[in-house]
Amino acid sequence: MEDTLRSPNAMLSTVSVDCVIFGYFENMLSVLVRRESVPFNNQIIEEWKLPGNHVLRNEDINATAARILKEQTGLEGIYVKQFWVFSDPDRLKKRPQDYEWVKPRLKDDRVLTVGFYSLINIDSIDNTQLIEVAKWVNTNEVKELMFDHNEVFEEALKKLRYDLLHEPLVFELLPEKFTLTQMQKIYEAIFNTTYDKRNYRRKINKMPYLIPLNEIQTGVSHKPARLYSFDRNVYEKTRTERFDFRV
Amino acid sequence: MEDTLRSPNAMLSTVSVDCVIFGYFENMLSVLVRRESVPFNNQIIEEWKLPGNHVLRNEDINATAARILKEQTGLEGIYVKQFWVFSDPDRLKKRPQDYEWVKPRLKDDRVLTVGFYSLINIDSIDNTQLIEVAKWVNTNEVKELMFDHNEVFEEALKKLRYDLLHEPLVFELLPEKFTLTQMQKIYEAIFNTTYDKRNYRRKINKMPYLIPLNEIQTGVSHKPARLYSFDRNVYEKTRTERFDFRV
DNA sequence: ATAAAACAGTGTTTTATTTACACTAAGTAT
DNA sequence: ATACTTAGTGTAAATAAAACACTGTTTTAT
Numbered sequence: 001m002e003d004t005l006r007s008p009n010a011m012l013s014t015v016s017v018d019c020v021i022f023g024y025f026e027n028m029l030s031v032l033v034r035r036e037s038v039p040f041n042n043q044i045i046e047e048w049k050l051p052g053n054h055v056l057r058n059e060d061i062n063a064t065a066a067r068i069l070k071e072q073t074g075l076e077g078i079y080v081k082q083f084w085v086f087s088d089p090d091r092l093k094k095r096p097q098d099y100e101w102v103k104p105r106l107k108d109d110r111v112l113t114v115g116f117y118s119l120i121n122i123d124s125i126d127n128t129q130l131i132e133v134a135k136w137v138n139t140n141e142v143k144e145l146m147f148d149h150n151e152v153f154e155e156a157l158k159k160l161r162y163d164l165l166h167e168p169l170v171f172e173l174l175p176e177k178f179t180l181t182q183m184q185k186i187y188e189a190i191f192n193t194t195y196d197k198r199n200y201r202r203k204i205n206k207m208p209y210l211i212p213l214n215e216i217q218t219g220v221s222h223k224p225a226r227l228y229s230f231d232r233n234v235y236e237k238t239r240t241e242r243f244d245f246r247v
Numbered sequence: 248m249e250d251t252l253r254s255p256n257a258m259l260s261t262v263s264v265d266c267v268i269f270g271y272f273e274n275m276l277s278v279l280v281r282r283e284s285v286p287f288n289n290q291i292i293e294e295w296k297l298p299g300n301h302v303l304r305n306e307d308i309n310a311t312a313a314r315i316l317k318e319q320t321g322l323e324g325i326y327v328k329q330f331w332v333f334s335d336p337d338r339l340k341k342r343p344q345d346y347e348w349v350k351p352r353l354k355d356d357r358v359l360t361v362g363f364y365s366l367i368n369i370d371s372i373d374n375t376q377l378i379e380v381a382k383w384v385n386t387n388e389v390k391e392l393m394f395d396h397n398e399v400f401e402e403a404l405k406k407l408r409y410d411l412l413h414e415p416l417v418f419e420l421l422p423e424k425f426t427l428t429q430m431q432k433i434y435e436a437i438f439n440t441t442y443d444k445r446n447y448r449r450k451i452n453k454m455p456y457l458i459p460l461n462e463i464q465t466g467v468s469h470k471p472a473r474l475y476s477f478d479r480n481v482y483e484k485t486r487t488e489r490f491d492f493r494v
Numbered sequence: 495a496t497a498a499a500a501c502a503g504t505g506t507t508t509t510a511t512t513t514a515c516a517c518t519a520a521g522t523a524t
Numbered sequence: 525a526t527a528c529t530t531a532g533t534g535t536a537a538a539t540a541a542a543a544c545a546c547t548g549t550t551t552t553a554t
């Protein structure tokens with residue numbers, strides 16, 4: 001409501017974007033960033049957090065997400081999706097050791113953060129130029145993070161699972177050319193289950209945007225599988241609504 | 248990323264919540280608010296906008312949404328869901344006549360808004376205590392709104408349709424006790440289509456949370472229909488993930 | 495009392511989708 | 525040649541979806 005006189009109680013906030021970057025290589029992986037050590041109770045604690053940054057003056061939040069992706073991983077053209085706004089007034093105070101360290105820097109009331117998740121394809125992960133303090137970790141082995149970042153992470157994973165049930169986001173995690181087994185394994189990893197190979201293939205073969213190529217896998221020590229690709233144009237024609245995009 | 252030194256380019260923003268309030272009575276309806284008249288090019292223009300307000304210092308955005316609902320409609324305990332953050336740096340400038348009027352009041356860089364939609368049940372609409380400048384309008388007859396509010400409105404409607412395909416949100420639009428025909432008509436209005444009554448009933452009768460009552464409709468001048476209710480507890484048990492709540 | 499109007503409520507057949515289940519084929523390594 | 529590893533495929537049964545039309549109950553008008 002921009003047209004009322006500003007209430008003296010209106011919050012003045014910096015806004016940040018925190019990105020849960022998902023990739024798949026044998027397991028579901030996610031990028032965490034090591035923060036400078038935190039002194040707390042006379043101890044030095046090594047702390048990890050999600051990659052994130054402030055929204056800048058001339059940026060929309062999607063540009064912020066794109067910038068974070070570029071800075072942290074060196075990658076561009078990555079799938080990103082905003083999934084939730086974390087706005088608890090006390091969200092930075094949930095872990096006092098983090099808050100004590102941040103507090104002196106705060107000039108505004110709050111820091112509200114928009115949670116994004118992003119999906120990176122297998123091949124990119126090999127040549128990701130992660131910044132020095134970042135690393136890929138197994139999503140099952142995420143330890144305690146700063147602030148409310150565990151909550152952000154868990155919500156991202158929930159939302160990814162939910163979205164995958166309704167949209168073929170799995171292609172964002174796959175390389176340009178992939179095998180059906182690779183695709184199946186990603187679903188199995190995310191949903192922590194297994195599927196019957198024949199039924200799985202029967203089902204996905206009905207997707208008109210799944211294109212079989214006249215090419216086979218190389219570099220494997222067994223029968224090579226056929227490669228497939230994802231036709232984005234065909235997919236775009238089949239859907240009516242979008243709540244995501246590419247940065 | 249709250250732990251880096253604040254960039255001099257970090258945006259400082261007030262944050263607002265704009266609510267697209269949906270209800271159903273013969274048609275899909277939504278609440279619009281009339282703003283004080285706007286002088287532009289020496290004309291007085293009557294302007295409409297979505298109900299909204301600033302996020303206050305000690306509020307999270309969901310509390311803001313709850314407050315807006317209470318203030319504008321007098322209702323509490325309403326279903327609300329955040330669906331998108333509108334963060335275009337120029338979003339207030341899209342309609343210069345609006346921006347000219349707001350500009351002198353802005354002390355911060357931007358106003359970022361979180362879009363919510365909310366669902367109100369038929370019965371409440373009758374006794375909604377709308378504030379004087381607000382009115383229910385047919386969603387098909389929403390005219391030009393202030394700022395980017397037409398975009399917010401359209402995105403809300405898209406998101407509602409999308410969500411309805413995957414979750415039984417229709418119960419939020421229905422009264423405590425309702426007939427199957429009422430329910431069907433809401434779907435038909437939102438998706439602008441018609442369904443076969445027998446197939447529709449066969450389908451929804453498989454929902455375990457749809458409870459037939461030993462009561463029938465009253466006050467109708469034809470055969471009264473059986474009443475049903477929605478069992479929230481049964482529903483909660485059948486779902487795994489939530490991205491919405493009640494305020 | 496009877497008829498007309500308005501909506502409630504129900505079943506069958508066909509087609510498509512889902513599920514459960516196990517073997518053969520192709521390439522690689524030794 | 526053999527063993528190993530993963531690729532690739534079919535069928536039958538159960539379930540779900542889609543197409544389709546009439547009878548029953550209550551109210552209102554005459």
